[in-house]
Amino acid sequence: MKFLKECPILIGIIVIAVILTVISFVCRGSVYEDYADEADPAKVPALAVVFKAARDQVFPWSGTSGDETASVDGTDAIQGGDGTDADVITEEGDVTAEGQADEAADDTDQGASWLYGDVYGDVSDNDVSGNEAEPETYEFTEVDDDYFTDALFIGDSRTVGLSEYCEPLDEKATFYSKVSLTIYTVMDKEFVKTDEGKISVDAALRENQFGKIYIMLGLNEIGTGDTEYFINAYEEVIDRIVELQPDAIIYIQGIMHVTAEKANGDKNFNNEKINERNEALAQLADQKKIFYIDMNEAVDDEDGNLDKSLSFDGVHLKASSYERWYEFLLHNAIVR
Amino acid sequence: MVNFSDLNFIFRFLPIFLIAFYITPIRFRTWTLFLGSLLFYAVGDIRMLPALLAAIIVNFLFGKAQFAEKSKSLLFFILAIDAGMLVEFKILGQFVNSSLLPIGISFYIFKMISYQMDVYSGKIDKDARFIDVATYFSMFPQIVSGPIMRYEKFLENPMLDESAGRDKSIFAHIEDGLRYFVIGLAMKVLIADHLSMLWHDIGTIGYESISTPLAWLGAYAYTLELYFDFWGYSLMAGGIGVMIGFPFIVNFDHPYGSFSVSEFYRRWHATLGSWFRDYIYFPLGGSRKGSARTVFNLLVVWLITGFWHGITPNFILWGIVLFVIIVCEKYLVFKVLPEKLGKVIGKINVLVLIPLTWVIFAITDFDMLAMYFSRLFPFFGQGIAVNDNDFFKNIGVYWMVLLPGLVLLIPKVFEFWENRRGHVVFNIIWILLFWFCIYSISGAAGNPFMYFRF
Numbered sequence: 001m002k003f004l005k006e007c008p009i010l011i012g013i014i015v016i017a018v019i020l021t022v023i024s025f026v027c028r029g030s031v032y033e034d035y036a037d038e039a040d041p042a043k044v045p046a047l048a049v050v051f052k053a054a055r056d057q058v059f060p061w062s063g064t065s066g067d068e069t070a071s072v073d074g075t076d077a078i079q080g081g082d083g084t085d086a087d088v089i090t091e092e093g094d095v096t097a098e099g100q101a102d103e104a105a106d107d108t109d110q111g112a113s114w115l116y117g118d119v120y121g122d123v124s125d126n127d128v129s130g131n132e133a134e135p136e137t138y139e140f141t142e143v144d145d146d147y148f149t150d151a152l153f154i155g156d157s158r159t160v161g162l163s164e165y166c167e168p169l170d171e172k173a174t175f176y177s178k179v180s181l182t183i184y185t186v187m188d189k190e191f192v193k194t195d196e197g198k199i200s201v202d203a204a205l206r207e208n209q210f211g212k213i214y215i216m217l218g219l220n221e222i223g224t225g226d227t228e229y230f231i232n233a234y235e236e237v238i239d240r241i242v243e244l245q246p247d248a249i250i251y252i253q254g255i256m257h258v259t260a261e262k263a264n265g266d267k268n269f270n271n272e273k274i275n276e277r278n279e280a281l282a283q284l285a286d287q288k289k290i291f292y293i294d295m296n297e298a299v300d301d302e303d304g305n306l307d308k309s310l311s312f313d314g315v316h317l318k319a320s321s322y323e324r325w326y327e328f329l330l331h332n333a334i335v336r
Numbered sequence: 337m338v339n340f341s342d343l344n345f346i347f348r349f350l351p352i353f354l355i356a357f358y359i360t361p362i363r364f365r366t367w368t369l370f371l372g373s374l375l376f377y378a379v380g381d382i383r384m385l386p387a388l389l390a391a392i393i394v395n396f397l398f399g400k401a402q403f404a405e406k407s408k409s410l411l412f413f414i415l416a417i418d419a420g421m422l423v424e425f426k427i428l429g430q431f432v433n434s435s436l437l438p439i440g441i442s443f444y445i446f447k448m449i450s451y452q453m454d455v456y457s458g459k460i461d462k463d464a465r466f467i468d469v470a471t472y473f474s475m476f477p478q479i480v481s482g483p484i485m486r487y488e489k490f491l492e493n494p495m496l497d498e499s500a501g502r503d504k505s506i507f508a509h510i511e512d513g514l515r516y517f518v519i520g521l522a523m524k525v526l527i528a529d530h531l532s533m534l535w536h537d538i539g540t541i542g543y544e545s546i547s548t549p550l551a552w553l554g555a556y557a558y559t560l561e562l563y564f565d566f567w568g569y570s571l572m573a574g575g576i577g578v579m580i581g582f583p584f585i586v587n588f589d590h591p592y593g594s595f596s597v598s599e600f601y602r603r604w605h606a607t608l609g610s611w612f613r614d615y616i617y618f619p620l621g622g623s624r625k626g627s628a629r630t631v632f633n634l635l636v637v638w639l640i641t642g643f644w645h646g647i648t649p650n651f652i653l654w655g656i657v658l659f660v661i662i663v664c665e666k667y668l669v670f671k672v673l674p675e676k677l678g679k680v681i682g683k684i685n686v687l688v689l690i691p692l693t694w695v696i697f698a699i700t701d702f703d704m705l706a707m708y709f710s711r712l713f714p715f716f717g718q719g720i721a722v723n724d725n726d727f728f729k730n731i732g733v734y735w736m737v738l739l740p741g742l743v744l745l746i747p748k749v750f751e752f753w754e755n756r757r758g759h760v761v762f763n764i765i766w767i768l769l770f771w772f773c774i775y776s777i778s779g780a781a782g783n784p785f786m787y788f789r790f
Contacts, residue, residue, distance in 0.1 A: 007511035008760070009518070012767035017347065044778075045347040051778035164729075165545065165721045312539040319545030320720040 020047035023060050031062055138287060143333040148172040150211035152248075154201065156181040156220055158256060158316060165319035166326045174210070176201050182221040183233045187240060205244040213241060214329070216253035218277055219315070223268035231280045238284060249334050252285060254278035254294035260305040262314025269315070271305055291334055298328040338380030338439060338480055340517075340572040341525050341777055349376065350576070353476075357580055358506055362498045366467050369475055369496075369580065376476035377439065384438035391421060392470045395448045402455045403463045411456045418448050430647050440479040442644060446611055447473055451487050453615055460487055477576040481569055483587040483607040485577075495581025513579030515757050518770045520571025523744070525773045528565035530737040531557050534730060535698070543699075543707040544720045549727035551711040557734065558698050559691040560741040563592070566605065590747035592690075596670070596682035597661045600690060612637050627667070635659050645697070650705060654696045661689060 004011055024032065024046045035049045053059070151173040153159050159177035163170050178191045192204040215237075221230060234252075241250060255274045257263075263270035278294060285292035299317065301307040306314070310321040317325065339345060353372045360368040378385050398414040401407075422445040429437025451469070454460045464487075472490040494500035495509070538546055538554040546554065570587035578584050591604035601609050617637050623630040642655025665685065670678045692712070699705040710716050731738075743749055753762060 003507070006505065007507045007514075008763045009514050009766050009770075010507065010511050012763070013514070013770055016767070016771060043344075045343050047347070048343055048778045051775045054775065055779045164723045164726070165541070167721070167723075312542060313536065316540045318540070318542030319723070320542055322721065 017047060020050050021045075023047075024049045027060050031058060031060055138291070138334045138336065140291075140293070140332040141335055142331050143335065145169070145172055145330070147330075147333055147335075148212070151214060152210040152212070153177060153214045153216075154181075154186060155214075155216040155253075158219070159216055161316055161319070162322050162325060166322040169326050169329075174208075176204060180220050181217060182224075183217045183230065183237055184221060184224075186217060187237055202240065202244070205241060210245055210248050212249045212251065213245060214251045214253060216255065218255040218281070219258075219269070219274075222255075222273055222277070227277050227280050230277060231284070234281065235284055238290060242289060248289075249336065250290045251334075252281050252290065252292045254281060254292065254296060256317075257296050257300060257304070257306040259308045259311055259314040260301075260303065261308060263305060275304075293329075293332050295325050295328045298324040338376060340569065340576070341521055341773075343774070343777060346521075346774070354510065354579060358495075362496065366471050366496050370467060370471040373471065373474045373476040373479065377474065377479060380480075381439045384441075387421075387425075387438050387441075388444065388474060391418070391444065391448060392473050395451065395473065396464075396466055396469045399451060399455045399464060399469065402452070406456060406458075408456075411452060414452050415449060418445050418452070421445060426643075426647055440481065443482045443484060444473050444479055446484050446608075447478075447487075450484070450611060450615055453619075454487060477573045477580075477582075481566075481573070482605075483570055483573060483585045484611050485582075485585055485607065489583060489585065492583055493581040509581055510579045512757075513575040513577070515766060516571045516575030516578060516584065518575075518766050518773070519753070520568040520573075520575060521773045522769050523564040523568030523571065525568075525776050527737055527741050527744075528561050528563075528568060529776075531561035531564070531734070531741065534734050534737075535561060537730065541726065542720075543704055543711060545722050546711050546719065547722050547724050547726050548711055548714050550730060551708065553727055553730060554708075555691045555695050555712065557738065559694045560738065560745075562694055562697075563588075564741060564744070570605075590745075590750065592686060592745045593747040594682075594686050595679050596665050597658065597685050597690065598665055599682075600686050601658070601662075608641075612641060616640060630666075631663055634663060638662070646700075648700045649702060650696055650700050654693055657693055657696060661685060661693075 028036075028049075032049050032053055035053055050060070145168050148169055149172045153162065153169075153173055153175045155162075155177045157177075157179040159175065160179055163175040163177055176192050178189070181189065181191075187202040188200045190198045190200050192199050192201055194204070217234075218230065224230070238250060238252070241248070255278055257271045257274055258269050278296075282292040282294075284290060296304075296306075299306055299310055299321065308314070310317055310324070312318055353368075356372065357365060357368050374385065377388060394417065395414065398410065402410060422441060425437055425441050429435075451460070451472070455464075468490065469487075472485075472487055475490075478485060491497075494502050495506070534557045535554060538550065541550075543551075567588040570585075574584050574587065585607065587605060587607050589603040589606055591600045594600040594603055617633055620633040620636060621629055622633065638655040638659035639652065640655075641658075642651045642653070645651045645654070665682060669681050669685075673681065695708055695712070696705060699708055711719055756762060
């Protein structure tokens, strides 16, 4: 008792540390299975895993059922792409995408290849028939700013920047953009502000129709899963948008590069990886409804990295550089 | 790991070290601290460990010779070696490769210089043992970023002295040190690290595109960030010192409660300020040799202070600006104006000019610095692509950090806690605060102390 009186904080901290360490060991094989890489005991104390997981809403009492839900949701998500009216990715699905990426990738592999084959079948069909029956092709042309009156921009912090620092565009277009948004969360995260509160992009697209939809996503999730996994998720989102907005022109924007300095030595945030994903994104375009544009030509230096004079942190454009992006969009538009 | 807010330091190095330290018999405890400190340093930067060891040995030997026979030329010789080593590594670190700047060199060299001068002046009169001197120079709680403790304080540790009376138990020492450590950790992790994101966001926007209100918000956010980063570090360092028996070293004494810039710098990073006073300003004659000489001495002190923080031109400019403000205060504000008015102006200097000097401190590139000031004072043209809502957007995000930061600026708030720190309510809050910090750390890649590179 005297001991407790003498050093209550020390005892409190030690007791909790011991409990957390025990939890981290007990749940190692179950709840925390997917954190094995991040919480290598050689690098961080064992209890760190409890906090890391808690940030993803994974708690000791989440139980192993978390895994089952995850895989079920993963399948749901895939079926959403089929055109069935599914709530594409559920909240648990988010966790799947971020925290349990590897496993989810495995789970969805089967469904993904099925989907992959399906859609590519469509694309090649169209290509063939398009060449023979419909010689009409669309060219990128220059437009004026009225073009963006019925345009929607969906994206992460970079698109947020575009909305905040490109006044002529912000005045005309609509923005559904949010910092750290990913392709896995874009449809279901409730962040679109309306008079009745925040709703998801999915819900917002059911209510509002747009003539053009610009998407730039992919940097936040560049460390999650492989390119195939990313592209499959992207494709589902596109399919869902086409379903909700059958008349819109959809622009898939290639992911903007990072500066050479930022890319140097970073295993994820580098331009090889971005280019690999951009090449795959370009394949999603059908040149009829869905087009691929790459604004990197407007901001790259001669080596194909983001020009460092345009960025302070190597990832985002400075406010004064968004003009280039805007000019690029004005010069690379489709008019049907 | 050489970062007190690193999980490996908190949960591995520190507890293991404390156990090792206290199970060692008192006679050999200084050795445990020395070896633990070398291990700590080696984990941080093993390449530069030989430089530290060489400096320790050379300084010990010169000190020993000085004990035998006082010699001014010997003193000048060792001071030239120490200062030369610091200057050389600073230049290497700046112009060749930043990894060539040894961790903590600015701090351990200053300890060495103070040791040599105290031995010469007779302030340290007993012949010092090697292990004491070596441990004093290298002890891990202070080697990275201070505080610059004096050698006499090093000897005031009852846990290292067999003959000393012990009025407090080992656990009472650890508990009290832990209190300071936790509050320091919270300042660093919860306030400073989050405010650094605001400062970073301003850079991302680009200084040419921030609104004037945001420019001012940025100046104050950086001011608070620097304060809580370094005060938090100093509390952690002081707390670890207390855990192993040393007296708590006050490095920050509520500087923003000051009524003049000169007072501010007696209370900001106080161990550095008193070092400059005792080992540069007083030896030059201080203020006893007439006004002209006093002004010159102040100029020398502030130029060296600027240089010590970094050798890019903005630090020199920062030092000169502070020199000008302090001279104006000394010979104009407090001499000519009535006392009340002087106090008001002094307070404005602390609350308005000091944050502006931190902007100079923060931005190393002169063009960017000029750009930032042109946004602070937008009389010379407009910004580019400015979004006028940026201030409210950032206030909306960061008020949760700015508000506790501002509250902690009030000296009474901290004193209230300090005087009642054993209270059961504070104990519970401190345990929660500690784990909240750990939660915050485990999510973010820890950003090392800003003072790390100095």
